[in-house]
Amino acid sequence: MSTAPPFMPEGTVYGTLLNFQGEIEALAPQMSEAPYKAAPSAPVLYVKTANTWSANGSGIALPATTQQVEVGATIGVLIGPQALVKYAQTAIISIAHYVLMNDLSIPHASFFRPPVKYKCVDGFLGVGSQLVSAGQAGDPARFKLEVRVNGELRQRIDFANLVRSANQLLADVGEFMTLQPGDVIMLGCDAGRPLAQAGDRIDIYAPGLPAFGTLSNTLLPPQSPDASVEGAP
Amino acid sequence: MKRARVAYAGAIHQATAHGDQLQLADGRVVAQDAVVWLPPLLPTPRPRTILALGLNYADHAKELAFKAPEEPLVFIKGESTLIGHRAFTRRPAGVQFMHYECELTVVIGQTARNVKRDDAYDFVAGFTVANDYAIRDYLENWYRPNLRVKNRDTCTPIGPWLVDATDVPDPMNLALQTTVNGQVTQSGNTRDMIFDVPFLIEYFSSFMTLQPGDLILTGTPDGVVDCQPGDVVVTRIEDIGALINTIETWPTAAPVVPPKGQT
Helix, strand or coil: CCCCCCCCCCCCCEEEECCCCHHHHHHHHHHCCCCCCCCCCEEEEECHHHHHHEEECCCCCCCCCEEEEEECCCEEEEEEEHHHHHCCCEEEEEEEEEEEEEECCCCCCCCCCCCCCCCCCCCEEEECCEEEEEECCCCCCCCCCEEEEECCCEEEEEEECCCCCHHHHHHHHCCCCCCCCCCCECCCCCCEEEECEHHHHHHEECCCCCCHHHHEEEECCCCCCCCCCCCCC | EHHHHEEEEEEEEEEEEEECCEECCCCCEEEHCCCHHHHHHHHCCCCCEEEEEECCCCHHHHHHHCCCCCCCCEEEEEEHHHHHHCCEEEEEEECCCECCEEEEEEEEECCCCCCCCCHHHHHHHEEEEEEECCHHCCCCCCCCCCHHCCCCCCCEEEEEEEECCCHCCCCCCCCEEEEEECEEEEEEHHHHHHCHHHHHHHHCCCCCCCCCCCEEEEECCCCCCCCCCCEEEEEECCCCCEEEEEEEECCCCCCCCCCCCCC
């Protein structure tokens, strides 16, 4: 048994849209149309605010108006203490660790405006408890994930299908903002994201890399307003 | 009370306004230009949530050729984009349109969940001024405004003061003004917000719990103009403060040399 306390981020957690080929293919017919008018040229990021963070094993209460959520299984890159040293057009990247994440969303069809009300709902980010070092994890292009809902395999994800590799993503993000030590950037959620509802247990596992452990969260029915608790969920 | 956070003589200090000087928490009184001004943030145990509104003044929405939104257009910033009063903001070489945005900023003072608008001000610690720069060249229509426009290093000056809420009797009736090199280029009033501060606190707290130290940047009125390196931009809000910022060229003329052993 590991005695290390479960991981919880200390910096900003960024998510990445459209970093899987499958997402690009699914949206390709719309990309040249309004409101998008073109495929994005830079990484498309969003923030999972601290109120969304749910520890491995914890329940996640759905909002009263939400019947189903999309499961966004992914791997986060935790930026190491040496962070990003930038000069000229290149970047030196020190990746400290990787961690499983379950980036829940209220399903939304438009990606034109920032997804705050769909993605920053209390509890909507499951955070894996195990950090895996870059050395132990190996090449992120070889990561694979399996997503189970109530024990049934619902999605397989292969990080060989990333649009930008982890290194390329960090370099392209570093062009416009400095990721700080402690920040986490998620590599993306592939298309075909399973839907889940209250009562469902979601398990995310990385076959071949048992060091990640399993990230498990159970969706709970809406809390009544009377049951609201002070402080973070 | 007007509170600041500054670096002075090798340490970080809490400070308060003292005439046209600053009084550090240890009692010393120092000149305002003798310190490095840091963002006047409350400490938070976890990374603060920084919400920012787009198109929250009808005139600005019209200026940018948008119809007024039916619900708040909100995006989120990371803390690393913030810098303090009297600092420098980078204009990348070759960009065509970089503009300031003078914004009343709400600092949350208490954990806020399912707050009703009539109670909203009970959850506010105070107010400050933010200048939410945008570089329009980088706009793309995916989660717009995208982070490449709105989360750049140095591009969100904030301060100089955190002004206690009790010292701001009517936050929804404050004049805003921006000057560039002394010329007034933007003026407005917080009364013209589409979604006012109590609405925003009710709206956000209905789905996301806000914590002490979290920020809401409430949007900007019309009058945004391009700013060039060397321009001194002062974003000012009545009773809250005047936030001074200077645009600089980026990359700088001096090459940034990689540290030894990291080539």
